[in-house]
Amino acid sequence: MKKSLLTIALISAIYGITTPVSAFAKDVNLLNVSYDPTRELYQDFNKAFAAYWKTKTGDNVIVKTSHGGSGKQARAIIDGLDADVATLALAYDVDQLSEKGKLIPKDWQKRLGHNSSPYTSTIVLLVRKGNPKGIKDWDDLVKPGISVITPNPKTSGGARWNYLAAWAFAQKKFGGDEAKTKEFVGKLLKNVPVLDTGARGSTTTFVERGIGDVLLAWENEAFLAQKELGVGKFEIVVPSLSILAEPPVTVVDKFAKKHGNEVVAKAYLDYLYTEEGQEIAAKNYYRPTLESVAKKYEKQFPKSNLVKIDEEFGGWQKAQKTHFSDGGTFDQIYQK
């Protein structure tokens, strides 16, 4: 009797030692709902995170991503697209997940470093090779005959950054004269022949369809277009003044909890702040926030004079209400 017990104990011990962790591994599905130009970033990042999570826990994490105009994506989540994490273009869209969707706490931005923006970017001007129209700054975009490509601020986060960058330039140029600023931005919008719903759509319009003289673009998107989508066909023009774009990220608590993904979703976002995550961001032309990585990629990003949304526009809530809500300045000056 004792002999058989001993045998069972031994077999159990050997089994316990030799059974690989993978025998108990589970598959985890995670949905990241993001904005338009982050496709390449998260393609790389998801692979890295899956490998990291596998090593750490033994679990197989499969991250699916959905991309589109930031505002549109936020509305989709509120309407039931059950994202575990949201990585959107601007804080106002994430605020909506709290205010309208009750999906995340109001103080979501405090949960992660740098106001929950693991990487930043800015708005630059992408022109065709040789800069045939001689575009050097925002001033040039309001000239007659200049065709400007930018997406629709009603649906695209990138477009809102573009609009505010132009607005900030005009305000400075006209010493805060709102009427003249409005007129300036109005003239610029008159030069826009097509309003795409998202930044990637505008890139397609400019790069692939050959429409327009200048694309107002995320810096990362401009680099991508220049180095990967149309090598040697485009040049980046850094305007004299632009805006610091801080795309935020958050766990969508309600859906992550529903899927039992709270831990992995948080780990996914935390991983964006690690050296590995920051390296991936930098390689995809996003400005890293981790100092060591930022220093390493310092030369990649041109020095720019950047205004901040909080300082220049009183934060996203105010900027949204003033410029992009129904009846805001965009509605007032944009004529189809």
Add this chain to the structure above:
Amino acid sequence: MKFNYSTFSLALITSGLITLPAISHANDSAELEDLRNLVQELSQKVKILERKGENNDEAAAAAKKESPVIKASSSGFSFASPDGKNEIKFRGLLQADHRHFSDGANDVRGRSNERAGNLNPDGFHSAEDTSLLRRVRPTIEGKVGGKYGFRFTPEFAGGSASAVDAYVEANLSPGLKIRAGKQKSIVGLERLQGGGDIKFVERSYVTNAILPNRDLGVTVSGDLFENKLNYGVGIVNGVADGGNISTGTEYNGEREYTARLFATPFVDSANALSGLGFGIGATWTDYTGEKNLNFTDTTAADATRNGLPSYVTEGQQTFFRYTSNAIADGKRIRWSPQANYYYGPLGVIAEYARVSQDVSLANNGSPAAGGAAAGASVITAGTHKNLKHDAWDVGVSYLITGEDASFKGVKPKQDFDLDKGGWGAWELVARYSEINLDSDTFKNAAGVYAAEGSGIGNAFSDLTKSAKSAETWTLGLNWYLNTNAKVSLNYARTSFDCGALRKGLAQTTNNNASGSNVRDREDEDALLARFQVAF
């Protein structure tokens, strides 16, 4: 030097000749540049228009994804969310019938509620020809969140509105469906066939007489092994044989348990067995008879007042009733093996059902009426019995126009259309069905046939009034005008064992102890016609 005009002219002309192409060249360059600019401008405009078109297409595609899907088809009218997870459907079934009787009685003899007027020589009222609306059932069914749904089907036929189906359900997976509310009993095969899909004008004795119709409760069902095995279990209030529970009545505190297994093992095969299905259903309950006494709710149908049924013919004429003081008292167990088979235009359905019913008699007035004025009715000691009734049927259908037969409706190869020459689908049907009641039903505790007025009482029914078996041959024709419209014609001949008083005896004479005063109830010859629209 003398000015030479000719030389000058020549020089002018020559210089003109020389310089003309240069001027012309300069003009060409400017035009070319203009043309180039124009082409570029037009090219941009075309590209912009194309891009706007692309964006509009994308916007339209996105809008389509968000637009509700509205459908109007032969299977009903519906509108649904673009992802199909939320949907409301409107469906309907309307059957206009005519029944013609060349022979037959309209109820059991001596029925207490018989109408005034002349009885026929056998002591019965004759079965009356009638036109009626058999089913008038609009249906609203819906789905929310993809997995949860409901169905509400009122019935407007029969003079008053009632709820035929009213349930909510959770379709958690193909193998797990939970349904709560008033619903079809899961036990019988022909019962589970839609009211618009049945092959005969009326269902068989197995379905209409023995097995439950609709009940209130919770059922769990599902398809397993790639739809090769369907299971169902339920806990319901319990209804008398053939009973259709009213939505608000629970006349007995006991639960009835129901279960069914149905296999279609060859469903994925391409051979002749692919259309074979077989299974078994059962119900079990145990009533405390005393709970069936002293009812004050007199609005419920008397078939369910005492927990016992009455049985009807295919022409829907009652040929068997329990005596008014009989009550369900104890166990009721039903079981029903069943099978169907479809191969090309041929369809066969066969079922057997047996009910084992514990009964007792009550005294001091009718339990259904709440007892006599003098006091509440009570169970009569020594009257408890177990009765076993059974029924079976085999029905065959054949689509002579070559369509495939199925458990569900028929889709004609060509719709009936006088202009285009289509004649719809035509189907021949034939069925034999019978029901046999336990002889003990008609005997008292001592095993003697008893009858009201004979001095010998305490039986559960009277052989001179109720038949103890019925056998029916049904022949028919179905004409499917299209998927939604059907015309049916059935001829049903039913013969009975007992159920009438021997000729020549006064109507006040009842059967004697041996039952020798009994003869067979007159055969019923019924022609049943139906015009149906279902969607």
